[in-house]
Amino acid sequence: MATIRVYYDYFNDTLSPIWLLLHFGRGGIDWSKEHLYMPIQAPFYRIEAEEIHEDTMSLSILLEDLTINPYEAGYYGIRLDRVLKRIHKQQLLVDPYDIEQFVIQLGDLEEVLQMDVRQHYQT
Template identity: 40%
Template sequence: MISYKVYYDYHEGTKAPIWIVLNVRNQIIDWDHKTLTIAVQAPFDLHPAEEFDQDAMNVTILIDDLLLTTSENVFGINLTNVEHRLNLHGVDRTEVDNFVIQVADLEDMLQFTL
């Protein structure tokens, strides 16, 4: 199971989750399956945005990469799209440390509030 962290920042004086960061460096991802499924479960252990490792090989997962599933609180990531972008930029998929997802994109796609 892929571990993740939820990072927050302050918006109008209130903690607001901004990123879900999936640690993919220490996981075996089967890129041949073309889809990676992730289960998210609240409540989240929130981490301040200042703790986010900007020096890691972070790959943004776009809203177009996100896939709905039939399971509650589970979403998919289209690995074909991600791998295509990595190839365009000359990045080997084995070099990736984290997938970074905007919480707003995930909320829009899943139609719930994290």
């Protein structure tokens, strides 16, 4: 299971959550799965900029990599198959096994979760 932390910074003079960091450790991501589902957990463990280790192999998760869990409320998903395709397509010189951490912009995650909520309120 991942350690979930959130990096906060000032946006429009207000302290706001910016990045969700999912730390798995080296070899901790099961790339044989199509999706990785994670619970939406709050409150988030807040970290400072100094606590983000520059030597940690991180990969950004894009909006198009995110989904919701159609079977369990309160979980979002990361489409690992898309992430792997992007790694290979962009010819990134990284072994997926070495990726220790995913970084997600909280705005992207909120957008995916809102899209799901809107489906339930359509008339």
